[in-house]
Amino acid sequence: MFGGEAVEKIILHSDANSFFASVEAALDPSLKGKAVAVCGAVEERHGIVLAQSIQARRWGVKTGMTVAEAKKCTPNLTVVKPHYDMYTKYSKALRRIYNDYAFKVEPFGLDECWLDLSTGIKNFKDGVYVAETLREQVKKELDITVSVGVSFNKIFAKLGSDLKKPDAVTLISPQNYKEKVFPLPVNALLGVGRSTAAALKKYGIKTVGALAECNPDFLKQTLGKAGETLWIYANGLESSPVLSEEEHPPVKSVGNGMTPPADLKTADEVHAFILWLSLEVGRRLRECGLLCGGVSLSLRDTALAVKQYQAPLKQATDNGGDIAAAAYRLFAGKAGAPLPLRSLTVTAINLVDIRAPMQIDMFCDNRQTEKRRALNRAVDAVCGRYGQNALLPASLFGKGFALSPSGQSFQR
Ligand SMILES: [Mg+2]
Structure with missing residues (x-):
């Protein structure tokens, strides 16, 4: 019960508390302790809550609400715009701290990581000590808090990090898991x-x-x-x-999904948003040297109900435009596809290594494919240097989507 017994594995799961809102408060201390909502399209009444502080959550503010709905929860709500570049920066800084404690650190999204302490540490007492030290270091260096779960497998470690929030450590051991879990x-x-x-x-x-x-x-x-x-x-x-x-084992899917600053009300808006998301999916595929043989589209309506569709592609591709076209066909093909939409996810599936031998479609112009590859490489180089929105198709010009790194997912 005291956690002193030697065990095979000691795994930590560290989860930053209300990550987006906490980073905003670290950057602007006047937000500390306040009910804060990070929202897209702040100036419009129809902006959507992307994240909220613990205080805002206590008032009932939830992700996916409109700003108007959120303000009804508490009149004292402070609404701020998202700063995605800062969230990425803090995410990297967190990982640097974790690397000091464990040889193996596995990220799960932007603000969560598993750490394997088993090589150096043999009992839970020491595991909890490391977790407390790490928690203190994050608070001191980054001015944000984490909740840490300590356990003998990844699932219970993650569950542990959810049990006590914010700024806390929870042990789930072979002795206490029945009582706690x-x-x-x-x-x-x-x-x-x-x-x-x-x-x-x-x-x-x-x-x-x-x-x-x-x-x-x-x-x-x-x-x-x-x-x-x-x-x-x-x-x-x-x-x-x-x-x-x-x-990491080979990537099984590459997805990009997010809640736009305002609900998508027309097929045109859906089309533009799908293209926007798909360009990033294509870029990530190229970065990993992968082609996708299928596309999946997941739609969330304003009642937060999710529908998912998928289809194979005739020719495997890493081109965002082709992925977008397939995803839009899925949307348009479903006559009952609900509008307005609250959020969308485009996922590349059936992935193959670009070097793997593959059947070439006889009806497809391969010279055209080669040209497009060269163009994509040039676009990747520019965006790699100046940011992912440095070059966009003209059809997306003036569309005010804020591309969120948090929505990207790699399924393995
Ligand atoms: Mg978190």
Whole structure:
């Protein structure tokens, strides 16, 4: 119970608290302790809340609300514009600090990382000490706070970082996990979204403990492979290693999604937004030396309901324009596609290495493809130097989307 026993693995998960809002307060101390909402299109009534401070959250301000809705929660709400370049800078600074503590640091999004301490540290008492030291160092050096989970697997470490916020450390050990984790709702586990939680609820499974005590065969029958995985998670049996960036397995998908500053009301706006997101997806594919053989589009409406569509491509590509065209066909092909939309995600799927041998489409002009590749390389070089919005197609000129690095995802 005191955490002094030697264990096989000691993993930390560190999660920056209300990351965007905390960075804003670190940059402008007058925002400290206030209810702050980071919003796109501040000047318009219809701007959307992208992130909020802990104080704003206490008043009920939620991500995805309009500014008008958020202001109804509390009249004292301070609304600020996002500074994405600063969030990236702080994200890198966090990672530099983590690298001092662990050989293996695996980022999960912009503001979360797993650290594997197992090589140097053999018991949880020391693991908690490292977590406390790291938490203090982040606060002192960056003026933002983190919550850290300490555990024997990545899933419980992440869950631990959610249990006490802000500026806290939580230990979930083999001795206490049943007491700490089992009473929590199933969606406390990574990978349990709204639909999975609803499916489990149908069978009366509402807590992690109930999930852990299920027959794994029953879960496999009802939820497929995911059911089996969740049973493993709930029982603390997950054992995947913390992977440093060089060790990452090949990327399985490259996605870019975000909430635009205002809801998308027309097909034209959707078209422009899809193109905007897809250009970045193409750039990331080229950076990784990958082509995609399919595209997936996920749409979130103003009631926050999500619909997802996907389709294979005739010819694998790393060109943002082609990805956008395929994604827009998915949108346009669904006559019932809801408008207005609150957010969109374009994801490149069925990825192949650009060097892999592939069938060449006989009806496709390969000279044209080569020319476009050369153009993309030139655009990448300019944007690499002057920022990702330095060169854009004329059709996007004057569109006020703020491209968010937080929406990008790599699925492995
Ligand atoms: Mg966070």
